[in-house]
Amino acid sequence: MSAGRESAGTVDPDGARIALHRGTAVVLPNPAPLTYVVAGTDPAAVNTAKDRPTDQAVALWVHDPATLAALDAVLDLDPARTAAVRRLLAEELVTLLLPLRPGAARPAWLAPATRDGWTMLFGARWAPLLPVIAGHPVLYVSSANRTGHRPAATAAEAVAMFPPAVPVLGAGPLTGGGPDTRPRAATTTLRLHPDGRLELHRRGAQDRPHADFDRYLDLVRSTYLRAG
Incomplete structure (x- = not known):
């Protein structure tokens, strides 16, 4: 078995790290209940892997606390809501659409995750995966699906869906276990306005x-946004 190769169609953590350093988009696992994602240092590579226009907006994966802190000055949110954002990303593992402060200077690396005055952030920090992505404080991410397909819940689904040029990292090498068969879905995406x-x-x-998604929103508000 060659270095970097875990099994047919997948790579091990070293292989995933090498691919990311080369600018290749890589399909990566996340903890249940989330599906796999496709991530890379080049947003165009992420979109190409998904078979969609290269300039389509992607999320910024703020797994690095310094990257998230760099956005404090450009988000149109007060300190209490900025703190709530950190908790929502790290604890609830949702994707967030957040308002950008008009006129604030934005880092160039935020542009691929920005549309019409809003930025999209994903912030999962799954400990087993951090050694793979830690060398890339700016990383772009989207759900692991090709156009017209549902997001991959397993490495086998991802291998079947993506072309061979897109490496797939299985969860097994990270956890030391077999496949996790718990139900999975792509992350819920929430939009937080400046007024809370x-x-x-x-x-x-x-x-x-939650059968009624308003109940979920009420739960999020009461747990994370009381100060707002």
Whole structure:
């Protein structure tokens, strides 16, 4: 078995690290209840892997605390809501659409995750995966699906969906275990307004257990946004 190769169609953590350093988009696992994601240092590579226009907006994966802190000056949120954002990203594992402060100077690396005055952030910090992505404080990410397909819940689904040029890292090498068969879905996406209003942008794994998504929003508000 060659270095970097875990099994047919997948790579081990070293292989995933090498691919990311080369600028290749890589399909990566996340903890349940989330599906796999496709990530890379080049947003165009992420979009190409997904078979969609190269300039389509992607999320910024703020797994590095310094990257998230660098956005404090450009988010149009007060300190209490900025603190709530950190908790929502790290604890709830949702994707967030956040308002950008008009006129604030933005880092160039934020542009691929920005549309119409809003930026999209994903912030999962799954400990087993951090050694793979830690060398890339600026990383772009999207759900692991090709156009017209549902996000991959397993490495086998990802291998079947993506072309061979897109490496897939299985969860097994990270956890030392076999496949995790728990139900999975892409992340719920929430939009937080400057005044603290919270809206559901896209349903997903976090709100799925709630028959009425308004109940999920109420839970998020009471848990994370009381100060707002």
